[in-house]
Amino acid sequence: MSAPRELPIATNGDVVVVRQQVRSLAAEIGLSLVDQTKIVTAASELARNALVHAGGGRVLIEVLEGGRRPGLRLVFSDDGPGIPDVDQALTEGWSTAGGLGLGLSGSRRLVDEFDLVSAPGEGTRVTVTKWAR
Amino acid sequence: MTVPAEAARRRIVDLFLSSEERLLQRWTQLSGASPGELRDLYQALRTALSSEDGDFADVRGLLAELSRARVRQGHTPSDTARLVFSLKEALYEVAEADGGPEALRGFVWFSRLVDDLGLYTFESYTAAREKIIIDQTEQLLELSTPVVKLWEGIVAVPLVGTLDSARTQVVMEKLLQTLVDTGSEHAVIDITGVPAVDTQVAQHLLKTVVAARLMGAECVISGIRPQIAHTIVTLGIEFGDIVTKASLADALSYALSRSGVEITGAARTRVAVRAERA
Amino acid sequence: MERVPILKLGDILIVSIQIDLDDQSVLALQEDLADMVVSSGARGVIIDITAVEIVDSFIGRMFSTIAAMTRMLDAETVVVGMRPAVAITLVELGLSLGGVRTALNLEKGVAMLEHVRGAAG
Known part of the structure; x- marks a missing residue:
């Protein structure tokens, strides 16, 4: 369908662009309206996380085909300070930026697969996948 | 490909092309399929084997179509695959009658080709059946949700x-x-x-x-x-x-x-x- | 940055969000609304999100903030027209929009404000 594409996350406007790109691809591969909304919302949370905590980053958007059903995979990465305690960061209500602390824990509930890799000083990479039903 | 292998291949294709009536008759007997279906398949195979680039897309298309029809008619997947595999037996009889070492060696090559096509049939069959199940599940969901x-x-x-x-x-x-x-x-x-x-x-x-x-x-x-x-x-x-x-x-x-x-x-x-x- | 227009109808302010809001615009809208409630003496605010395709935690928090803020300025806020997919996603996200009144559509939102005011006065 389409090759993986990478988008920068450097400004508030970029977050909006990420949302729009994710939505159009999610619709293209046939995600239900609710699932489209979930993955776009997760993308919005994760893109903002990269912007707020790491001063920016990028997202790789990839359409997964070949399996029984198509899927959409998003890889958010940044070169920020990283997360010292990943388990704690995934706890609901835990926040460093004065937010609601729903960014990570909430996004995890909105997708089918969620993977977070991070270490202090080495940036953060969050991979999320949503499959069409 | 070494020269003898190439020769073996050419020999079996020649046998395949020259014994159309005999093959079709025997194939129909062995598989229990309708002569019409097999004739179409034979023609597609002949075109593919005679072509320079060995393009089997048409053969596969026919096989997929046949598998879908067989799912609807309620045949088992083994039945459907056997239809393809039985071509081997029919052709073996022709190769045996020829008796030459090239024909027998060529048969091994041909048999691998038929195996591939047979597996493809199996896959098409499963895919067709899965699609029916998914469609039915969706229809059921539609049915069972009155507001x-x-x-x-x-x-x-x-x-x-x-x-x-x-x-x-x-x-x-x-x-x-x-x-x-x-x-x-x-x-x-x-x-x-x-x-x-x-x-x-x-x-x-x-x-x-x-x-x-x-x-x-x-x-x-x-x-x-x-x-x-x-x-x-x-x-x-x-x-x-x-x-x-x-x-x-x-x-x-x-x-x-x-x-x-x-x-x-x-x-x-x-x-x-x-x-x-x- | 795009600014969301705020309309005044009697003593109600109506905000209809028609664009994909970036965070800066969200903050600007919060400020504009507070100013406008004070300058116009409005008693109610309706935020229409019929056209909004996603509400993430940032926008969700804006609703709660606006509701709390306007309440302090003696005006009630109602969020109207939330799409089912948005509501389902918010629940999954874990956002409850505490303290925010909601109504199915603009008409019911206006009726709700009248009802609240009737009960208060």
């Missing part, structure tokens, strides 16, 4: 039968959409006809009530059976401040009173309904 209007501003979903997670989700999305489309502020989810719920289904019900509330509507759950109430408590699911009623009638009367409609008179007398809206 009915009980009163102006009150809709209900009477759920009947076993709820799985997928079905509950579909029903709930449809319910919420109906609230928007009809501008109804009250919904009743009646689960009288549901024999059991698991944690996931209970969670979906709960989430629907909360989602409806976010949209500005209220949900009542009615018809919870004793066993289900027991399950919900045992599973430790918090129903919190969600309104539950014993029967659909109770839920309707609750929703009516919440929407400002007053019911007067005793149960067995004439029911007079008066709307309070200004």
